[in-house]
Amino acid sequence: MITSTAPFELSETRQAEMHELYRHLHTHPELSMQETNTAAFIQRRLQALGLETFMCGGTGVVGILRNGAGPVVGYRADTDGLPMKEDTGLDFASKATGTLADGTPVPVMHGCGHDTHMTVALTAAQLLSESLDVWSGTVIFIFQPGEETAAGAKAMIEDGLWDKAPKPEIIYGQHVWPGLSGTVNISSGTAMAMADSWKITVHGRQAHGSQPEQSIDPIVLGAHMVVRLQTVVSREVHPMKSAVVTVGTFHAGLKENIIPATAEFSVNVRTFDVDVRTRVLDSLRRILHAEADASGAPAPSIEEISSFPQCYNDPASADALIGEFQAALGEDCVNVVPPVMGSEDFGLLAEALGVPSVYWMFGAYTQERLDADTPLPGNHSPYFAPDVEPTLGTGLRAALTSLLSRVGRSEAAQ
Amino acid sequence: MITSTAPFELSETRQAEMHELYRHLHTHPELSMQETNTAAFIQRRLQALGLETFMCGGTGVVGILRNGAGPVVGYRADTDGLPMKEDTGLDFASKATGTLADGTPVPVMHGCGHDTHMTVALTAAQLLSESLDVWSGTVIFIFQPGEETAAGAKAMIEDGLWDKAPKPEIIYGQHVWPGLSGTVNISSGTAMAMADSWKITVHGRQAHGSQPEQSIDPIVLGAHMVVRLQTVVSREVHPMKSAVVTVGTFHAGLKENIIPATAEFSVNVRTFDVDVRTRVLDSLRRILHAEADASGAPAPSIEEISSFPQCYNDPASADALIGEFQAALGEDCVNVVPPVMGSEDFGLLAEALGVPSVYWMFGAYTQERLDADTPLPGNHSPYFAPDVEPTLGTGLRAALTSLLSRVGRSEAAQ
């Protein structure tokens, strides 16, 4: 099996093409499950490379690269942007807009770096399709929509992904993160947190702003809910266990002199441990209901927005890949790390088949940048702008390393 | 001077026309300072009655009805609707929409009853123009926009209202309210509260929802501000003095898993007493800054939205009018009341000239309705739907009584 990606070293031309591809994708983000143009663009590229493709789960795209006998391996890249206003100042910054489910128009940005994921996957597909002699087997490229809402992996599976595509023995995937460019972070076992999101509707009673006694004030009630929720993490979770309870949105009222009838907010919960998750979600429900009682209000409506499973790296597969990475990138460039609080629906793709999967992070910032700016903007920041190189090159190398660890021809490594 | 509006008793035809006019206005509300169609409609009606008209302060309309020598008297009706979704179930309910200053599309409703004000004023103008023999002098009908935002009276004055219109010796005005239809409520001296509205922008630091430690969470900060503001009324205002601090809007965040950079909310303060107002506004500022400090956040931005002066009824003029009302409506139908917490920019129109003004309320609900439903929806409720009669008839009678108390021919009363 090859442990080098040497045959895939990028020419200057190929690198320029990859950078051009990245800038294009960065400029044109689309919201989760609305990645229509992105999907069409990807499908055209894959078809041009000679891959079989099919659409799946709405705006998902699958590209199959067959190259004779051998293992079947999956590689997943996610494709959606975020409802946020880009503030990077890049000359190729996004000016795109989209529309939320409730009709609100919003700016859109690749604020989570999925543009780098697509760039790497498309370039890997290109290189593999150009070097068929050094590997054999089948690679399935899964361009998954709606990662940010935990909707995409589920949608692809429900749309028959594994009825339509060959069954891989493992699925790989990776995410850009605000660490040292040129390095990867990888965990064995649990890699990322569970995430549960709820939409809460607080039911009050509307009144003129000068008549609070006629109202049940949903803003005052909602504010007390937000304040009270802080005690779940501060007092109910074991201090050596991890949990996050974030209220990411709060919306109520149209005019300062009308006490509105309702308030809406959303809660996002991160946990690693099933018991902690259960306690936190139970406490959330208990607090939300009790605070409504304290206001003499009806019970709040609680609606699930999404529920991300834990992202779990099969230990044997992860340990093997760590060795491959050390050989390909250098030992100094591979960090074996504890899990992170972020979440992913990546794991569902392999779980649906009962096969293992491995997910890792690749760094976004050069040492110069890390030294200069502190703290550097992370994912979901309006300033998130990875240094293009060695970020993309490392992502590409890591992707190829993972795939070739399964489908590489050992003689090629000689 | 006449003390009867007998010559103005409505014929069945005229009443039907008035009701038709009311339904039309109710169906077509427009947002504050955007009353373009409403203004055009009013101007056409006034011109059809033979009044001189001019536009003033953007969407304000002034109609001058000259009828020989005699006093000059002003009468003001406000014209704007509210950004709220009507839920009255009326067959002529509003389906109108509008756009807030920040571009948000909103439903619009005459939720404060300004449609009744315009109906009464237009009908009074019609009747006065048809019965020139029973009065002499000049009546100025002021159709003022933007009452809800305290922008309209100011805009008309700044646009030269009193340069363009004759100077009245007094200005009258009235408001519909959820009391017994057929009655009026009137105060001598202070009639309505001062109202100050602020827009607060909370400045935090954006981060991924799983990384609260990287953020300054503006929703948690804003919630603590809202909670802390409750202490101003509960602990800082003398219990026998009146104050209201309402947070009418709170908006932050686009996605549950992004901690946003900012939150925006609005505060509406009602007071009667200048010292109380000063203390409350000072305390608001103090709390908002200190809570930002508590989060390690920058100082919040505080921007004035509007500032309503006290609505003050000149005692001599009010007392005289109370007598006229008792004669015209019956003693049982005139309630002399303490001031209310609602606010008005009505007073500015007379204050700009240094002349007195008087403002009163006319009831919206029949006894049957009051007996049946408790509590009945008030102004700014999505269910606010006055009983058409005797509400409009009483409003009309009160308007004419006030005007004729100044311009009525005394022989007509014989």
Added chain:
Amino acid sequence: MITSTAPFELSETRQAEMHELYRHLHTHPELSMQETNTAAFIQRRLQALGLETFMCGGTGVVGILRNGAGPVVGYRADTDGLPMKEDTGLDFASKATGTLADGTPVPVMHGCGHDTHMTVALTAAQLLSESLDVWSGTVIFIFQPGEETAAGAKAMIEDGLWDKAPKPEIIYGQHVWPGLSGTVNISSGTAMAMADSWKITVHGRQAHGSQPEQSIDPIVLGAHMVVRLQTVVSREVHPMKSAVVTVGTFHAGLKENIIPATAEFSVNVRTFDVDVRTRVLDSLRRILHAEADASGAPAPSIEEISSFPQCYNDPASADALIGEFQAALGEDCVNVVPPVMGSEDFGLLAEALGVPSVYWMFGAYTQERLDADTPLPGNHSPYFAPDVEPTLGTGLRAALTSLLSRVGRSEAAQ
């Protein structure tokens, strides 16, 4: 009937005695319903003046001064001090201590000025007993214990006060307050607020300070209750109605590294209006239970500490007395005022008999003092130290005026 207290002008000697009496009482305060030494002192003084006396309601003392035929009139002075540390710097400041019901040792101070009340009543008894020729009838001096806890008037009535003493046609009483010395404030109708006090026991679960997840933290819960209670006044009471919700004590925990099992706090509610009282008390109960639910804690224990009725001045009697005061003190020195938020159990004494009562305030500070210090310490302040004169002289004059308005011989006024 006399309208002058001229026959009772104090000699220099008598005034010096009165001041000495005041200093003695000030130095020796006792806690509510523990006024043993105070009662013994009063009884000795009254007996020395020749009055019949009896103990009543534990530490209450009644003195009856009979002087022939004529009306029977009651006059009440309250006798208890407060658990607070005096900080006036007076050379006769209290160093007394007492013990609360739970065994806690506390400093004691006449922080509410009941020492002035006793001084005035004892001096009035002395002067009346020395000038029997200018009046006729019976005066009942009621030295009531436990006013601060609303326990004393109830205790005296239950102990058969009106079985043992002649039935008066009216009862008078007065209170010192931090206004202009030499003046009185008096209301016709409602004079003082209702007051309800509760002791709340919050039931949590104890744990080591490092194990919050094992606890139900009663301090965090109690803090949220205190914060949430602010919304009752700020959002639930009509802004033109009056209510106060004060948490006067909060006690929990013995050591910083033990999360305690319970917290105790007390709430004191002031209202004028029965409907407001009902809503406030209902809301308190609702919030306290709901906040316990929000913590997953058992229901809190709620125990009534005291319940003061409204203090109501019979309007006819009050109006008559206002006239007498104007004649005796000068019109400028009698202020007819709206009710105050303070509370009294004074009213119970007359209510038990169905006779009227009148209560008023006499000022504590000279104009020089009012000009110099702002704001001056009020009742229940550790710095509360009335200017001895004209405070005591005015209180004495007001007391005699009220009594003589009933029992004065009209010829004496000639």
Added chain:
Amino acid sequence: MITSTAPFELSETRQAEMHELYRHLHTHPELSMQETNTAAFIQRRLQALGLETFMCGGTGVVGILRNGAGPVVGYRADTDGLPMKEDTGLDFASKATGTLADGTPVPVMHGCGHDTHMTVALTAAQLLSESLDVWSGTVIFIFQPGEETAAGAKAMIEDGLWDKAPKPEIIYGQHVWPGLSGTVNISSGTAMAMADSWKITVHGRQAHGSQPEQSIDPIVLGAHMVVRLQTVVSREVHPMKSAVVTVGTFHAGLKENIIPATAEFSVNVRTFDVDVRTRVLDSLRRILHAEADASGAPAPSIEEISSFPQCYNDPASADALIGEFQAALGEDCVNVVPPVMGSEDFGLLAEALGVPSVYWMFGAYTQERLDADTPLPGNHSPYFAPDVEPTLGTGLRAALTSLLSRVGRSEAAQ
């Protein structure tokens, strides 16, 4: 070196004596730095066994057992009880009382199990002094006062502990905890958290309970501080780092109708990481000051109560001891665990000398008890009552194992 404590197996008589000793100590707890009777009792026992003793750091006792040439080893037991009311129902439960620094009388209980620590140490001293042939060297028994307040170790060091006693090569110590009796938990490296405790005095302004507008309410302010402090753990600490912020006491006010001038509360902070500790303490200070600002109050007074260092087990020494424990207690009975959130000043004793130290936990509850009750009361619970055996026997065996690992005669193990 011996790896067995076989020569020290307890006879039935010795065990009965140990249990009697335990019950005596349990019945007679004393507060931190007030352990006068306890110290006298210990000193008498040590002297009776022939040890040299000296008092140190007030109520600390040191006993030196010299047995020829060989290593010098320290063993520490802490001696103080807690201000809490015992509720175990044991027939030898404590009825003791003590007095806090501010004069408050309190019940006292060995609620942290230091009675078991003393029992084990005294029994170990007895057994070692009776079996001088199986070991050689010097053992220093340090009976340290004031562990709960972090005052005792400091006081002993400052009082010249290491000038007066021989210098040990290592110091051992242990704590009872609510795990399985018969087992020990031990960490290599960090063993226990840093703990910082502060006393906060909130400065408000006193007023009558009916006049909140005259006050700066320190209870409302303190409650907002407690609520706001929750955000430090919930929003400012990395979710994978550990921190606890406990408010263990809150005291304000003497009477429900007086708004007090001040409130006092205490905060106890636990952290493992110096950076986290710095951020948490900085945030506490920031929040406490800002909340005072929000009330318009003066800055709060912040006073350090205690500051516990991290408890750190020298890895080489801990690893060696783990092996000894496995041999002596059985592998199943030795759990190598991550650090716990509890704190200790134990580490200071060795740190002052620059020698290593090792600290571990021994379980308190039998399997039957663990199965029956859930959750079982932990340290600082009023119900904390360890099962006497095998708890004390295991603690004794662990203590002897640690000491003999250094001073045991290797031939004895043959």
